[in-house]
Amino acid sequence: MxxxxxxxxxxxxxxxxxxxxxxxxxxxxxxxxxxxxxxxxxxxxxxRIHSVQFRGHTVELGANWVIGGGPRSNHLYEIASKLNLKTYLSDYGNISANIYKQEGGLYPKHIVSAALEVAETRDQFCTSFSTRLSAPGHDRDDVSILVSQRLFKEVPTTPLDMVIDYFYNDYEDAEPPRVTSLKNTIPRYEFLDFGDQTYFLADSRGxxxxxxxxxxxxxxxxxxxxxxxxxxxxxxxxxxxxxxxxxxxxxxxxxxxxxxxxxxxxxxxxxxxxxxxxxxxxxxxxxxxxxxxDMAVYTKIFLRFPYKFWPSGPETEFFLYAHEKRGYYPIWQHLETEMPGSNILFVTVTDEEAKRIEQQQDIKIQEEIMDVLKKMFGNDIPEPDEILIPRWWSNRFFKGSFSNWPIGYSQRRHxxxxxxxxxxxxxxxxxxxxxxxxxxxxxxxxxxxxxxxxxxxxxxxxCNGYDRHSTIDRLHNEDPYDPDA
The missing domain is CATH 3.50.50.60 (FAD/NAD(P)-binding domain)
Structure with a gap:
């Protein structure tokens, strides 16, 4: 042809x-x-826009949120609205009341609120520092997000601080702050441009x-x-x-x-x-x-139970599990708002934990998850009827979920x-x-x-260059057909 x-x-x-x-x-x-x-x-x-049927409901293994409410119009949000797709505003505002200790039980709200305040101030420092590093005429070497946290002198080390930091960074980048570029990741223009209102799409059409x-x-x-x-x-x-x-x-x-x-x-x-x-x-x-x-791994694991045993109602949709091992089944969401009566939970894992989990059998993963859920909600909870585990890293057509900008990777290289x-x-x-x-x-x-x-x-x-009018110097003069160039 x-x-x-x-x-x-x-x-x-x-x-x-x-x-x-x-x-x-x-x-x-x-x-x-x-x-x-x-x-x-x-x-x-x-x-990776991948909708599947799970116990009679359409769930998204890949893309799930559209963003709106910012100074720029978001085309995906507009199309979703035009198609009358069912979306639900994700409310993370009450995370302070929904973080569980490693051995069970909720952290007191005032302790979490204090930790969240430190995290918010640290995040503001990182944003300001990144802006200074990239200032026109004062362009400086890049650092990792972790280095900027060290400069702020507030590095997360406790299980509570780590899961909050995970919520701020890994949950977005799918890799930890120690490997992620500060200059090329923060500020997060997706939210600056399109707004901080994230809408969870849960529609039968997918x-x-x-x-x-x-x-x-x-x-x-x-x-x-x-x-x-x-x-x-x-x-x-x-x-x-x-x-x-x-x-x-x-x-x-x-x-x-x-x-x-x-x-x-x-x-x-x-x-x-x-x-x-x-x-x-x-x-x-x-x-x-x-x-x-970097190609990062971001995996949502879905479980359906015979009945719900977790808190539901306003300000309960998201809850976190603080473990001494960073990223160990940390971010949880129930779908009682989007899919009432579905009894579906999903947990998000990333990076090395996602890769580790992928290499295990489903039954082993389920055992680990149930151990975590029992720590949070007690031993008198049912086993899931079904579990759904995407394996993005193992799939030869994907080899991961989405890219992340690593420390030391320059704009010239990009x-x-x-x-x-x-x-x-x-x-x-x-x-x-x-x-x-x-x-x-x-x-x-x-x-x-x-x-x-x-x-x-x-x-x-x-034809020979991506952008002849770029202010970046030409990066090479090699013959593109010469394999030794």
């Missing part, structure tokens, strides 16, 4: 919504470039209905089913051959596609794996930019991460730094990458 443009799509890019491929294809389509092809490794579009809505703007469909011949499902790309004249893509089922250009929108975790072979090998500057970035290699363009939430790891990063990355490709097609002088 020969196409003038091949938009290569295999998997989505992050736990939060990753509609990069669809937005890139739509942008190309809207510019008049309609001879495109989308290759999807899975049986449906969405990637979060993926947002992506389907976008896809239907340019792909042929019947009702909710995309039937466009330009979308190929169950196509696992294993090899990309590129030269100065074009690109050849080979899939696992033996199919071969020819194109002038390719947009690769797989996660940085997949790029770090051996799933896709590039021929010739990507140049060293590119592989180094890929390997030095430019290389999204820099094209010949006729291969790279896109995904990991390429859009302002909202890195969030749904909006994927949205804007798809549009940005497609627009750069359009400029290349229309004006050849833009």
């Amino acid at each position: 020969s196409r003038s443009i091949l938009f290569y799509l295999m998997v989505d890019l992050s736990l939060c919504v990753k509609e990069t491929r669809i937005l890139a294809a739509k942008t190309l389509h809207d510019s008049g470039i309609q001879d495109i092809l989308i290759l999807e490794a899975n049986s449906k579009i969405g990637g 979060f993926e209905s947002i992506l389907i809505y976008i896809a239907k703007q340019f792909l042929s469909h019947k009702h909710e089913v995309i039937r466009d011949q330009r979308l190929k499902l169950n196509k696992v790309v294993r090899e990309i051959n590129y030269s100065k004249s074009g690109v050849q893509v080979k899939t696992e089922d033996g199919s071969v596609y020819q194109a002038k250009y390719v947009i690769v929108s797989v996660s940085v975790g997949v790029l770090q794996s051996d799933l896709i072979v590039f021929k010739p090998h990507l140049p060293q500057w590119k592989t180094q930019a890929i390997y030095e970035f 430019m290389q991460l999204k820099e094209p290699v010949g006729r291969i363009y790279f896109s995904g939430e990991h390429t859009y730094s302002r909202y890195l790891g969030y749904a909006d990063a994927a949205y804007f990355a798809g549009i940005e990458t497609a627009n750069h490709l359009i400029r290349c097609i229309k004006h050849e002088k833009y």
Whole structure:
């Protein structure tokens, strides 16, 4: 099959919504470039926008929240509103009354309130320090979030302080402060731009209905089913051959596609794996930019019980478990508001704990979870009817949930991460730094990458660099087709 443009799509890019491929294809389509092809490794579009049925209810293994109420309009929130998707404002305001000790029982509210006040002041210091580090004309070396906490002289060490710090940082970044860049993570522009009102989407149509809505703007469909011949499902790309004249893509089922250009929108975790072979090998500057970035793991584990035994009602939706081991089943949420009578709980784990858990059998994970729940609510609680455990890190199409900016990774290196290699363009939430790891990063990355490709097609002088007008110096002069460059 020969196409003038091949938009290569295999998997989505992050736990939060990753509609990069669809937005890139739509942008190309809207510019008049309609001879495109989308290759999807899975049986449906969405990637980590992944809705599943769990005991008669639709739950989201991936993207779950949309953000609104800020100075900028949020496109995802607008689409959710337009589709009348059921969303619920998440209220974290009473966390001080909902943190459990390692051996059971709630911490006194006044003790938690004092710890939260310290955490809030520390977070404000980190934001201010990050702003000073990045001030124009005074740009300084980056530090980790942990280093800024040390400078504040309030480093979380107790189980209570650690779970609160986890709530502030790991819950957003999916990695701990010791490895996370301060300058490139804080302040969190997602909330500055779009607001701090986070809405939990719990609709029978699933979060993926947002992506389907976008896809239907340019792909042929019947009702909710995309039937466009330009979308190929169950196509696992294993090899990309590129030269100065074009690109050849080979899939696992033996199919071969020819194109002038390719947009690769797989996660940085997949790029770090051996799933896709590039021929010739990507140049060293590119592989180094890929390997030095972080692919984090953020996992929600769902449990359904025969009856609820946890507090419900206003200001009880979220509760935390403080353990001496940071990140040990720390963040809990019940769904009695969103799904009354469902008796569903889920717990969020990240980073090394998420990886450790993935390597265990479901029954072992359930035993660990039940031990934690019994510490919080006593031994007289039922066993779950069912448990649902996503394994993002083990899945070859994802290799993690979303990217995180590690300490020591420069803006120059990030430019290389999204820099094209010949006729291969790279896109995904990991390429859009302002909202890195969030749904909006994927949205804007798809549009940005497609627009750069359009400029290349229309004006050849833009083909060799991601942004010829960038103030950042050109990062390399190597021949992109030279594997030893």
